[in-house]
Amino acid sequence: MNPADEAPNVELTVNGQAVRRRVDDRTLLVDFLRRDLGLTGTHVGCDTSQCGACTVRLDGLAVKSCTVLAVQASGGEVVTIEGLQKDDGTLHPLQQAFIDCHALQCGFCTPGMIMAADGLLRSGRPVDHDSICTALEGNLCRCTGYVHIIDAVRQAAAAPRDAEGRG
Numbered sequence: 319m320n321p322a323d324e325a326p327n328v329e330l331t332v333n334g335q336a337v338r339r340r341v342d343d344r345t346l347l348v349d350f351l352r353r354d355l356g357l358t359g360t361h362v363g364c365d366t367s368q369c370g371a372c373t374v375r376l377d378g379l380a381v382k383s384c385t386v387l388a389v390q391a392s393g394g395e396v397v398t399i400e401g402l403q404k405d406d407g408t409l410h411p412l413q414q415a416f417i418d419c420h421a422l423q424c425g426f427c428t429p430g431m432i433m434a435a436d437g438l439l440r441s442g443r444p445v446d447h448d449s450i451c452t453a454l455e456g457n458l459c460r461c462t463g464y465v466h467i468i469d470a471v472r473q474a475a476a477a478p479r480d481a482e483g484r485g
């Protein structure tokens with residue numbers, strides 16, 4: 319039987335859209351997002367689960383999508399960096415704050431940083447210097463020195479909740 323004809327083994331909601339696919343059981347969620355769905359805003363920066371560039375929201379929590387199999391995530395709800403902005407193009411407060419605070423240079427780490435920060439903002443925990451550092455400790459940036467990133471997360475935390483996008 320052609321694999322394409324087999325029943326899907328991955329059924330997800332990704333950025334609000336239902337997705338059904340048949341993939342190899344070993345396929346990582348990050349590869350599924352990038353290769354199968356073309357959502358290349360989620361980056362791969364290491365082979366060791368250390369850089370955080372692949373961070374996405376899975377069922378409300380920030381996860382490193384290189385540590386999750388696509389089939390493990392099946393049945394879940396994924397939001398990637400592409401899903402954060404509103405349908406009218408308005409940026410999510412975190413996206414806007416990273417621009418306003420000069421919190422990115424090359425931008426490679428930025429999607430993962432934003433999705434990790436999104437996990438903190440959605441957690442309901444106080445957002446202060448220590449909690450931001452803790453939330454981002456699994457995310458590496460080679461460019462910025464982190465100071466502006468922390469400023470950006472603070473700015474976004476002060477934004478009204480209704481400014482958040484569809485994600």
Ligand code: FES
Nearest residue numbers: 363367369370384
């Ligand atoms: S690619 Fe996932 S942590 Fe580096």
Ligand code: FES
Nearest residue numbers: 423427459460461
């Ligand atoms: S902005 Fe370049 S790695 Fe963070």
